Amino acid sequence: MNPEELLEIAERIVGWGRDGEQVEAVVGHSQETEVRVYEGEIESLSVAESQGVGVRVIADGRQGFAHAGTLDTDVLEETLAEARDNAVFGSPDEFFGLAEPDGVAPPELDLYHEALLEVSTEAKIDMALELERAVQAGDPRIVGVESADYGDVVSADAIATTTGIRSSGQDTSCYLTAYSLASENDETQTGFGFSVGREPGTLDVAEAAADAVERATRMLGATQPPTERVTVVLDPFVSAQFLGIIGGTLSGEAVLKGRSLFADRLGDQVAAASVTLVDDPTNPEAFTASDADGEGLATRRNQLIGGGQLERFLHNSYTGRRSGSASTGSAVRGYASTPGVGCQALSLVPGD
Template sequence: MVRAENTQEYMELAAYVVKKAREMGAGQSEAFLINSRELSVDVREGQVETMKLAEDRGLGIRIFKEGRIGFAFTSDLDKQAVNDIIAQALKNSDKTTADDFNSLPETAGNYPQLDLFDPTIHQVPVEDKIALAKHIEEIAKNYDRRITNTERAAYFDVEYAVTLANSLGVAATYKGSYCGAYMDVVAEENGDSQTGFGLQFVLKYRDLDPKAIGEEAAEKAIHKLGAKTVPTQKAYVVFDPYVATNFLGVLAPALSAEAVQKGKSIFAGKVGQQVAASAISLIDNGAMPGQTGSAPFDGEGVPTSETVLVKDGQLQGFLHNAYTARKDKTQPTGNGIRGSFKSMPEVGTTNFYIKPGQVSREDVISQVDKGLYVTEVMGMHTANPISGDFSVGAAGIWIENGKFAYPVRGVAIAGNLLDLLKNVVAVADDLRFFGGKGAPTICIGGITISGH
């Protein structure tokens, strides 16, 4: 468990690093420490297949000297090792190119108060967590006689503490945790075999819902049995929240100011323009209560906040860390993301989502005369975040006269992300997060579905 005494020790160590770096010749300096513990349990057919417990801790140091950055890291927190990497960071700065925009962010504002740590996650015995994974598997297997096999039932949790101090006066720390579970099953009927999964991430252990996870996995697998292809045609396409979130993963890099500055974004030069249908608003909010991507400050000590990127279809701006903000003569948005003490902050999303609409998923589907409700896409990694072009395999359920008709597979959908955004005709109210990204059900008009 991330103990309070460790947190105090890390605050003292971070302050020491900043002071020592200054004494050794750094113009500006920053110490970033992470202490984390991760547990994962995989169960199959009622037996534990794997169980892993990993702990990690370390220190990353950034120094700024005459416009140059030096970076070094270590997992050895003894005083001599720390002194050595301060010296290494200074030495590394001699090899980098000077840039007037290289500097720590100015200290600004108060940090949001967030409830991110659940002590229950550590207090619950491992045996109970194993039992939870087994219970999810049992629920899925008992859901329907056509569920014949379970590929994997998994439970996982993470606890972490982040500490940051810099030479501009920032000295802050916070603790966080989250847990989740996953279920993957196989359904069979008349020689047809299909898979389905259920997934949930939560901040609080008590919020995990084994029944919902197991039933979701089983239901998805069963709904795909007997699937067939459809003729090639233009029709409405409805993305379920998981599929819509997959597309958000491709869009996210294009809304980074870093990508724009490097000429690698489809949104470059479009601020103030209509880039999506009026039903679409895209938001990133690192201070969002109850979400796993939330934190009081980013990897540079900048307070997190809500950033509206697209409002009612109109592009408002981009995500910034300290460097890109200085380059664009604006303020950082709290999106200097750091996955580890081993890396420097890069521009990234926190809780990135499509703002939900006012109508239910059922209402959206009832308005579709003919179309495809997409529950799965294949090959999303081939989508081009720079041009926006995509072509992915798809599976789902055919819609006729506003009702589900039969399962579909063996089709593909292709197009451009900007065209897709502009053709959104409805957004439902069922926003769902999958980790740090979330979306409701959305309906898009006029997409080509390639079948037989």
């Protein structure tokens, strides 16, 4: 289904709303392909399609939510009725409320590449097999490839609310991954490599294979260094793990739940002056780029730490309201859940 069809469904549900209640409908549809090969043969192959709807109702300061994995008209009506019933039994919260248009224009991003739809399943299998062969041939110390995978997703979604939100879009994504085994002198190490893109033509088999080989072989013969104070240079993937941990503490949700070490630190120097951390889903080069967040608001570039100083937390409409702030366009969710808060494309700005 295309975004326009999904938006029509969302608007239909919202149109069933009653006086005195806010209604939000999120509709999604996706098709996924996953291929795994092992020793030159297909180990698994799946092509799956899914669709569903999530409905949120807020009335008298109470919130109810329900979702379903089908878009049949009778189920849509039942899902709205269930969300309405759940609101009756929900705990009251003066900060409950749907997002409202804030005047921020969505970025123009090229996230949907129709070329992906034109690639046959056989061609996708061949890419996984090619990746496995490339890893095996990459170094004589490679003794096996645990797995070589190809996967892709074509997704579309839409959201409509009684507060005036209307948003829809679609995107494509695909990836290659390989896990390798290297052995030398009775020692075995593992490594991985990957490549991501919007369509198979942008995937780099050679790069994914080279990374899988290099990450396995470079650990052969590694020893523990003596204890001393030295400069540490982190692998990009190790750095990404650290950033992920830090990013999880920079949300208004984490602050409100007492799970952030940065609570009450706004304006403080929390890092070296060379550190600038941004969450920018408007960046077209980000694999997780998006033009709208989980509440239908336009995404935007949020600088969380600038020159080492903590400048802001990420918010959805609820955490922004509770914190006396506003949404930063950082709501994250699928149709089967209510909005949370999270980083969408976190990165460390290069220093001098």
